Amino acid sequence: MPSTTSSAPGRRRLGATLALLAFAQLIISIDYNIVYVALPEIGSGLGFSAQDLQWVVSAYAVAFGGFLLLGGRASDLFGSRRLFASGLVLYAVSSLLGGLAESAAVLVGARAGQGIGGALLFPATLTLVSTSFAEGRERNRAFAVWGTAGGSGMILGSLLGGVLTDAFGWEAVFFVNVPLAGAAALLAFVLIAPDGPRAGGRSMDVAGALTSTIGVTAVVFALVQGPESGWLSPVVLTAALAGALMLAAFVAVERRSADPLMPLRLFTNRDLSVGTVVTFLYMGTFGTLMYFLTVYFQGVHGYDALTTGLAFLAPMAAIAVGSQLAGRLATRYGIRPVLVAALAAGGVGAVIVAATMATDASYAALIPGLLVLGLGQGAGYTLMFGAAASGVAAADQGIASGIVSTSQQVGGAVGLALLVAVANAGLDGLGGQALRTATTDGLRGAVLIAAAGIVATALVALGLRKPRTAPVAERHERTGGRSVMHV
Template sequence: MEPPMSAPRVRPAWALALLAFAQLVISLDFNIVYVALPEIGRELRFSDQSLQWVVSAYAVAFGGFLLLGGRAADRLGRRRMFTLALGLYAASSLVGALAGGPGLLVAARAVQGLGGALLFPATLSLINTTFAEGAQRNRALAVWGGAGASGLTLGSLLGGVLTDAFGWASVFYVNVPLAGGAALLAPVLLRRDSGRPVLRGFDLPGALTATAGVTLLVFALVQGPESGWGSPRILAAVAAAAVLLAAFVVIEARTAAPLMPLRLLANPDLRAGMAITFVFMGTFSALPYFLTVYLQGVHSYSALRTGLAFLAPSVVIAAGTQLGERLAGRAGTRATLLTGLITGALGTALLARGVAADASYAALLPGIVVSGLGQGMTWTGMWIAAASGVRTDQQGIASGMASTAQQVGGAVGLAVLVAVANARVGGLTGQALRHAEAGGVRAAVYLAAAGIAAGALVALTLRRRTAPGAGDAPEAAARPVVPPPVSGPRGVPGPGRPAGR
C-alpha cells in the first residue's frame, strides 16, 4: 500500500494537469501521423500494403502490452512507469523522425506503442489512487479524459500544418519536447512511489502468455482486412492467440501472485466497464476514420480543411465529458452511461442521415453535436465504472484490463465497419465511386449507431447506487487520503480510434 499523499509537497491540481497532459500526448500521437502518411510513403518508399504498418505497428504493440503495463504500474511503481513511458515516447519519436527507411520507422512506431501501453494504465491508476472514489475522482477523470479532445484537434490540425510546412518528420519531432518535458516534470509534480519495485513473485509466465496472446490477436484483427481473413498467417495468428490466452487463464487460476487476478472479474462494474470500453472503441472511436474517408474521399477536402472540420466534434465531446462528470455526481454512473449511450446512438444515426455524395458539412453538424455529447458522457462514465470498488493496489491492472478491452474493441469494430463500408466500391470510378463511398460510409455509421445502442443494454447490468456519485468503497486499508479540492485546469475527452484512411 502506498502512503498518503503529502499535500504540502504535491498539489493535486498540478498533478492532475500533468496527467491530463499525458493523455493529450497519447491522443496527439494517435492522430498526428495520419495526414503525413502519403508523404511518408513517397519519401521512404513504402509499398501500398506496407504503409499501413506505420499505424498498425503502434496499435499492435499498444494493445499487446497493456495488461503488462497495468501490472507493472502496480508492482514497479506508478510514477516510475509513467516517467519511463514518456521517455520511450520521446526517444522513439526522435528515432522515427530520423528514420531513413520503412523498417526503422515501423520499429520506432512499435516502441511508441509500447510506451503508450505503459503510459495509459499508469496515468489512469495515478488518478484513481490520488483522488478518492466519488465526486473528486469523477471530476479528475473528466479532466483527464477531456484532454484527449485537445489531442484529437491538435493531431488533425498540427499534422496538416507541420507536414505542409516542414515535411513528414516534423510530426515525430513535435513529440520529443512534449513527452520529454512531461517526463522531467513527473518527479516534481507526482507523489513518489513507496518503497522499491516489487519483482519477487512477478508472474512471468502470465506476462509472457498474455502479452503474446493479445499481441497476436490484435495483429490478426488489424491485418485481417488486408491479408484476407482466410489467409494462412491470419488463421495461424488467431489459433496461436487462442492457445496462449487459454494458457494465460489456466496460469492465472493457479499462480499465487497472478498478473491479472481472476477475482477482479467478479466485480460487475469492472466487467461492465470493460464491455463498454470495447463497444466505445469499436463504434464512437471509429467515427473519425469514416468522417475522414467521407470528407477527403467523397468531398475532396484537403488535410488542413479536414483538420478544421474536426474542431466542432472535439469541442462538443469536451462539453460531453464535463456534462458526464456532473451527471455522475448527481445520478450515478449507471444513469450517466445509459444517458450517454442512448444520446450517442441517436446522434450517430442522425449523423448517418447527413452522409451523402451531394451533401454539405452543415448536414453533418446536428449528428456531430448530439453524438459528440453522448461520446463525452460515455467516456467519463465508463472509466468511473471500471475503477469502482477496485483496491488501490490493483488499480493499475484494472486499468490495463479495461484498456485492453478498449484496444481489442477498436480493432474488431474498425475491421467490421470497414468491411461494411467497402462492400460495394470495388471496380468503380468517378461519380459512381463517390456515391458508392458515401453509401458505404452511411451504412457503416448506421451500424455503429446500432452497436452503441447495444452498449446501453450492457450499462443496464451496472449496480444501482444508493448514494448518487458514490462508488463502491475500496477496502478501507487501501483507500487513498482525500486531497484538497481540485481547482486546477479544466480539461478537454479521450477520443478514440484515430482518423485516417
C-alpha cells in the first residue's frame, strides 16, 4: 500500500531496507567473477580437465539465466520477501556445498545451485527496489544505490577472489558467501515489510514455467558451450534447436493461458520493451569489457590476479560516481536523456580505451579511458533497470524484473561469444611477442566493436518515453518536500 511518510523512523527503516537490497545485489555481482582467479587451483585440486573447467563458471550462468523468468513470476505470486529470503538461503547452502566439494561433479552442482538461488534473488531484489520506493526522485535514488552495488561488485569479485585464494585457498571463494547470504536472509524478516496475501484466483502457469525454463536454459547452454565445442558441434546445435522450439512453445502457451507466466500484454509498455532491448545490448557490449580488460592485463602485461583486481579500482570508483550521479540527473531531467548521454559517454570511453591499448602501454595511459567508460557504465546500469520498471503495475513487477534480467543474461552470453571470436581470430600457431601483439590487436578490435554497439544502444534508448513535462524535483518541491513511498 502506498503511504505518505516523512518521519525519521520511517526513513531510517527504508534506508536500512535499501542497504539490505544493495547488499544482496553486491553478493550476486561479486559471485559473477570471484571464481575466475581461483579456477587454476580448483582445476588442479578437484581434477577438472581443461575442457570441463569452464563449467565452474558456465553452470552458474546457465542455471541463472534459465530460471529467471520462473523466479520473477514466483516473486509476484508468492511474495518478494519470501523469494528474496529463499534465494539467499539457497545461495548460502550451495556455497557451503561448493566449499566442501571433493569432486568436480559436486562443485558444478553447487555452482548450478548458486545460479538458481541468484535467479530467485535477483528479480525479487529488483522488484523490492521498484515497489518500495515511489516512481521519481525516491526510486531514482534507490536505483542509484542498488546500481552502485551491482557495478562495483563485479570488480570487487575479481579483487576479493585474488585475496581469498592467495590467503586461504580456492574453498574460501565459496565459504565467504555462507555468512553473508545467511545474515542477509535473516535480516530480510526484520527490515523488509511482510508480503501481502496472495491475489485470489492466481496460480503458477506450469506449462509456461517448464517451456520457458527449458528453452532459456538450452539457449544459454548453447551460447556458453559454443566457443568451447564449436558452433556447429552436435551438442551445441541440438541445444540451440531445442531451446528455440521450447521458446516457440512457450509463446504459444502464453497466448492461450488464462494466468500466464509472462503476460504478453506487458510488452505494450514501451518503456519495458525498449528497456529490455537496451539491457540486452548493454550486457552484450559493456558487460563484456571486463573480460577483455582482464585478458589484456594478464595475457599481454602479465599481471597476477591481485594486481589485476587492483587495476580495476579506478573504473570501480568511476562506476560508483556514475551510478550516484545518474540518480540525481534522472530526477532533474528524466531517465531517457540521461541514459542516452550515459551510453554515449560510455561509447567514447570504450574508444579511448581501445586507442590506448598496446603491448608496451602503461597502466596510466589507460586511466582516462577507464574513467570515462566507468562513468557511462555505472550510470547506464542504474538507469536501464529503472527505465524498464517505469509504468509496470506492482502485481507484475516480479515478472517484468525476470524479463529484463533474462535479457541481461542472454545479452551478455551472446555479446561475449561474438566478441571473443573477434578477439581470438588469427591467434592460432603464434607465440612469444607475435602472440602478444596479435592478442592486443584482437582485443582492441573487440573493444571497438563493443563501442559501436554501445552507440547503437544509445540510439535504441531514444525509443523510451519522453520525460514528463513537470520534472519530479519540481513536483516534489510543490508538495512541501513530502515523499510518497511504498512501505
